[in-house]
Amino acid sequence: MITIKDIARVAGVSHTTVSRALNGNPLIKKETRDKIEKIAAEMNYIPNYSAKSLVMKKSYTIGLFFSSIDQGTSASFLVDVIKGIHLVLDENYSLTVHGIDGIQHFDAILPQRFDGILVMSQSDADNAFIYHVKQMGIPLVVLNRHLEDPGIMNVVANDRAGVKEAMDYAITQGHRRFAIIEGKAGFKSSTERKQGFMDSLIAHRLPLVPEYFAAGDYGVESGYAAMCSLLALPEPPSLVFCANDDMAIGAMNACYAKGITIPSQLSLIGFDDILFARYTNPALTTVHKPVADISKLGTTKLIELMQEPSAVTGQLFVKTAFMVRQSVASV
Amino acid sequence: MITIKDIARVAGVSHTTVSRALNGNPLIKKETRDKIEKIAAEMNYIPNYSAKSLVMKKSYTIGLFFSSIDQGTSASFLVDVIKGIHLVLDENYSLTVHGIDGIQHFDAILPQRFDGILVMSQSDADNAFIYHVKQMGIPLVVLNRHLEDPGIMNVVANDRAGVKEAMDYAITQGHRRFAIIEGKAGFKSSTERKQGFMDSLIAHRLPLVPEYFAAGDYGVESGYAAMCSLLALPEPPSLVFCANDDMAIGAMNACYAKGITIPSQLSLIGFDDILFARYTNPALTTVHKPVADISKLGTTKLIELMQEPSAVTGQLFVKTAFMVRQSVASV
């Protein structure tokens, strides 16, 4: 492996000069710099990041930590997240990936090890981890899950506006009786999506019918159960908004079991736009959660925080996209 | 941050002794070692891996590279892969994750940067990368895709046996007219799965009907198209094996469109057991690809290769699991 000292010998200068030339230090004369850069390229020089890390007290590593409650939604998004990050991340940083639940002791989460940390969070069980990171003073961005703390940089989708957009569309399609299968109680995202649902109804002066609010927990089974109870009502809704696609799939199965045809007898809207939303029968109309955008913006912000630790933090919202497919009929 | 020199000062020994004690060097007297270990624990010492890397010429990093043709299957498996790896991987190694297609130039793929590399391969387009890694002399294990080269450690599922098991089951359920929708031409996995299909038919002395071999390319659309052509036959099959779940989903949609009910009018078997196989309508009977097991075994082998670069390489097969759900009827 060749080092700056090797280059120095060939160029007839000291290794310090080489170091400066290669790092864009203005102290070096232009022609010297050019000569050194040429030699470095010819000799195929690649810096030793261990040595760099040691002296610069930087790790050139950023960590991505994801929570995976069960095999839940975050799983299928992970590839998009990683791709999004790599699009933005400087070439000479490397990205290490960990499951939060796989961490034995937080002791190894040190500023020395990570120049920055991204948390792709699903659950408030991640808070212990998040506050450990914050307390260690490691630049931190939390993705995907809405946090209350204004001291932590937080990038999330604008769920509320996204749901409202979808509902507004449903109303233009002639629907009037709307039900919702809600997300897990206590999750910020559940509240936000429910709010978007209500925003639209209220804006259109439609009634909020208590029987049309069904509980769910983001699991497929809960969508199935909730749909069964909705269908058992004397006057069932004409459209059901499910707070995520998993529950929408459960709800679809319930309809299938009861002999209800979608969308002719009942319309359905989901949230997330998971990979298989387009392959359900019929294809699911849903609100796309912009995972790649969230990751890119989050990474950008993380880089800012790394350069300027006192940069302002707070919530940042990314727009959702409404995906019209086949599960909503016009009536 | 505290260093071995700090510990040395407190313990009243040289930093050399501390280094040896903490690394299990037998030159150190037991009581000295105990004392040093105690002090190190009390002072909350954590080794500086940059310095370690520099002097040991190791990176303490292993790289996971995955190919993602489109948003394909590998995507949803990634979490399982990462978890599988972490189960086996030593705590003081970190795992960096990259998309192969995101690599600009192979120059940065150096022994200096990676102590070992795992490739989660989907396509033979990865070969250029794989051979670069091999040529650099970096310990390497290729997962998921069957390679011919005996010089490369390769861990894959035993697709052929897995498909045969599924087909044997279908035969016990009374089926006699079997069709297959094949995988992408030229892929080793396509051939293997087709072989398993034929193995079973031949073992049971059932005829191989040329019209029942339909071409596919692992994409959802190709499953749809293939199923349409099968349904158009004068005597359609009673069961269709799809070389992966994506195509099975496409095939299901085709049946739905033609008014064919699964499984009463036609049975279906898939391969992979993707996350949503259990949420199709009806739930898809399929062959589970043991991604976590492949990852664990692959990582174990990689560690062996890292310790003993001359260790024997070759193919290693992991057993699949047959998942009986609702898409196969007994006739």
Next chain:
DNA sequence: AATAAAAATGCACACGTGAAAAATGTTTGT
């Protein structure tokens, strides 16, 4: 008790890099 052998520890250096301080060369001002 003397001496050899063995066990335990310390010294000095190396790894590749970057930075402060020092040295050298170059230009400008009077």
Next chain:
DNA sequence: ACAAACATTTTTCACGTGTGCATTTTTATT
């Protein structure tokens, strides 16, 4: 012509760790 200011480069050291070899301490043998 000489000093002062400036531009460029080199010298020296530091970062935290591991290792060959020298040195000291302990143990065993006579």
